[in-house]
Amino acid sequence: MLFYSFLTVNFRNTLLFFMNIILPIVFLLMFGAVFGKQQSQIGVAFYSDRELSEVNSNWKRLDTLPTLEEIKSMGNDVVIVANDGKMDVYLLSTFSSVDSEITIFRLKYASARNEKSIINVVEHEIKFSRQLSDLEYIMIGVIAISLLSVGMNAGVMLFSEYAQYGLFKRFMLTNVNRLYLLISATGAQIITGIISSLLVIVISWLVFKVNLFISPQLIVAYLFVVFASIMISLGLGVILSLIFKKSASSIAQILYTIFMFFSGVYFPITFLPKPLQIVSYFTPPRYMHMLFQKVYGIDTVTNQGFWIICTTFIILGIVLGSYAIGKFLKPA
Amino acid sequence: MNKNGQNGNVTVLQVNNIKKYYPSIKAVDDISFEVSAGEIASILGPNGAGKTTTIEIIEGLRTKDDGEISYFGKFREVNSEVKNRVGVCFQENSFFEDLTVSETIKLYKSLYTKSLDTKELIEIFELGEKVKTRIRHLSGGQKQRLAVALAFVNDPDLVFLDEPTVGLDPHARRNLWEIILKFKSRGKGIVLTTHYMDEAQQLSDRVYIMDHGNIITRGSPQELINSSGLESVIEFPEEYSALFEDAIVAGEYAYLHTRDTVSAIRELLKNNVTNFVVRHPTLEDVFLKLTGKKID
Numbered sequence: 001m002l003f004y005s006f007l008t009v010n011f012r013n014t015l016l017f018f019m020n021i022i023l024p025i026v027f028l029l030m031f032g033a034v035f036g037k038q039q040s041q042i043g044v045a046f047y048s049d050r051e052l053s054e055v056n057s058n059w060k061r062l063d064t065l066p067t068l069e070e071i072k073s074m075g076n077d078v079v080i081v082a083n084d085g086k087m088d089v090y091l092l093s094t095f096s097s098v099d100s101e102i103t104i105f106r107l108k109y110a111s112a113r114n115e116k117s118i119i120n121v122v123e124h125e126i127k128f129s130r131q132l133s134d135l136e137y138i139m140i141g142v143i144a145i146s147l148l149s150v151g152m153n154a155g156v157m158l159f160s161e162y163a164q165y166g167l168f169k170r171f172m173l174t175n176v177n178r179l180y181l182l183i184s185a186t187g188a189q190i191i192t193g194i195i196s197s198l199l200v201i202v203i204s205w206l207v208f209k210v211n212l213f214i215s216p217q218l219i220v221a222y223l224f225v226v227f228a229s230i231m232i233s234l235g236l237g238v239i240l241s242l243i244f245k246k247s248a249s250s251i252a253q254i255l256y257t258i259f260m261f262f263s264g265v266y267f268p269i270t271f272l273p274k275p276l277q278i279v280s281y282f283t284p285p286r287y288m289h290m291l292f293q294k295v296y297g298i299d300t301v302t303n304q305g306f307w308i309i310c311t312t313f314i315i316l317g318i319v320l321g322s323y324a325i326g327k328f329l330k331p332a
Numbered sequence: 333m334n335k336n337g338q339n340g341n342v343t344v345l346q347v348n349n350i351k352k353y354y355p356s357i358k359a360v361d362d363i364s365f366e367v368s369a370g371e372i373a374s375i376l377g378p379n380g381a382g383k384t385t386t387i388e389i390i391e392g393l394r395t396k397d398d399g400e401i402s403y404f405g406k407f408r409e410v411n412s413e414v415k416n417r418v419g420v421c422f423q424e425n426s427f428f429e430d431l432t433v434s435e436t437i438k439l440y441k442s443l444y445t446k447s448l449d450t451k452e453l454i455e456i457f458e459l460g461e462k463v464k465t466r467i468r469h470l471s472g473g474q475k476q477r478l479a480v481a482l483a484f485v486n487d488p489d490l491v492f493l494d495e496p497t498v499g500l501d502p503h504a505r506r507n508l509w510e511i512i513l514k515f516k517s518r519g520k521g522i523v524l525t526t527h528y529m530d531e532a533q534q535l536s537d538r539v540y541i542m543d544h545g546n547i548i549t550r551g552s553p554q555e556l557i558n559s560s561g562l563e564s565v566i567e568f569p570e571e572y573s574a575l576f577e578d579a580i581v582a583g584e585y586a587y588l589h590t591r592d593t594v595s596a597i598r599e600l601l602k603n604n605v606t607n608f609v610v611r612h613p614t615l616e617d618v619f620l621k622l623t624g625k626k627i628d
Contacts, residue, residue: 002439012466170422171443
């Protein structure tokens with residue numbers, strides 16, 4: 001019932017609903033509108049042993065037959081090698097579908113060879129770091145930022161407002177224990193976070209045709225990152241509540257804006273002056289963004305690093321949350 | 333025997349010599365009292381007298397420096413069993429404002445091992461029409477009624493009600509008094525903190541008047557009135573207080589507690605004071621006499 005109460009409040013409270021659900025969608029639509037046109041600019045390079053006419057002007061023509069190492073180092077999403085009546089398609093990004101254009105290319109190549117038979121196409125998925133379009137990069141960032149909002153606001157709400165107005169005092173007189181309270185509060189935030197991120201994914205797809213849907217085998221990793229992100233954000237909310245008490249809510253809003261600036265979500269951190277780049281290392285959203293990119297197949301961090309960051313975030317969240325609940329439930 | 337003629341001989345709360353000292357003040361200084369089943373005990377006192385600290389120590393919200401407390405016949409700390417048998421209504425109550433009345437009652441029920449039936453509680457506290465209303469949309473009086481209802485949600489044997497009728501209109505106050513008396517008749521021990529003297533006089537079996545961290549007097553309302561030595565009280569405008577050496581000024585009025593009513597009235601009339609009231613002493617007069625101030 002406590003879990004249900006926290007969850008219900010998240011969706012009924014106007015401010016929380018705005019911060020948890022509406023604001024990420026506003027950011028999504030705002031940045032999507034700015035960067036949306038770049039979505040179709042998928043980097044494609046091709047080599048053909050025959051002269052082809054009217055190939056997409058955005059595609060890069062290669063003059064010599066590339067080696068596999070060269071293909072990997074080109075930084076393109078797709079490389080097509082049409083040679084000796086055969087087509088090798090190297091997919092370096094599974095985000096972007098160019099199937100229809102590959103079909104047109106195949107027909108043109110067959111025509112250039114004066115062959116009516118079907119050209120044999122072999123697809124190669126190259127398993128190394130992918131390139132994201134600006135829009136994909138930002139959409140993933142919006143998910144990270146939405147979870148920051150969900151977790152941090154919950155931390156502030158719980159340990160500043162509820163504690164301040166005596167709800168915790170009332171709970172102290174019941175048999176509720178601190179673990180149950182923490183699990184209920186964080187559980188509700190995790191569900192809210194999942195719903196918020198799912199909405200970002202669905203709207204990204206519906207409005208901007210950006211496919212951020214997770215393959216079934218990655219769902220566990222995705223949920224783990226959601227959990228870790230909520231926990232560290234909750235922990236941040238706790239720290240703010242302990243330090244700033246009544247003004248924690250206002251400080252959280254300011255910090256949220258600062259974090260967005262330093263997270264590298266809306267512009268690359270390299271745009272910042274060197275001293276400010278160092279500050280970004282101390283902002284959790286930067287790591288949350290990295291973790292989500294990792295789930296989407298980008299090598300932002302090693303596998304070991306991924307688990308270390310996630311586990312650290314979760315432990316920090318639990319420790320801070322338990323400490324704060326213990327502090328507020330302790331007799332004066 | 334208490335007011336309802338029941339034997340309130342089962343002690344549900346016994347407080348022995350509790351103390352709470354802060355560096356600059358003795359908030360609670362060696363206080364002892366007890367509450368029996370089916371009894372309403374009121375703690376009265378001016379602001380800063382130590383009432384809230386005393387109650388919070390008993391509830392387990394504050395630690396004590398010394399003394400011992402027996403809950404339901406056993407000296408012990410506030411543990412899980414005690415929490416299950418104690419109900420509390422704070423003076424200022426906080427809720428999940430976006431839950432409905434019914435959801436809030438269910439939430440609190442879920443935090444105890446035993447509880448009253450939700451329907452019964454809603455019926456007793458006349459919250460039926462508001463059962464699906466979110467708390468932020470309730471009036472102050474409705475919130476107050478809900479807060480008192482939550483104090484009884486776990487069907488407690490001992491209940492602390494801190495200013496339960498504050499902010500209610502006179503009709504709603506009387507309704508809540510009836511509800512409190514109904515629970516008393518079910519054998520609940522009730523500790524009431526109130527600044528409404530008429531409320532304390534109407535409801536209490538025993539009254540404890542506190543000041544400066546001490547209980548300065550105790551007894552039933554009638555015993556306190558009888559033992560105060562007050563025969564009658566004359567209430568008149570404060571600008572004439574100088575007419576009597578022992579008149580107590582509180583606000584716009586002066587109060588004279590006297591056995592020689594006739595002489596006092598003669599003195600007032602001699603000075604052309606005609607807007608005075610002569611009445612029997614109340615608990616409020618006892619309080620005024622003992623503490624020298626009207627309760628705020």
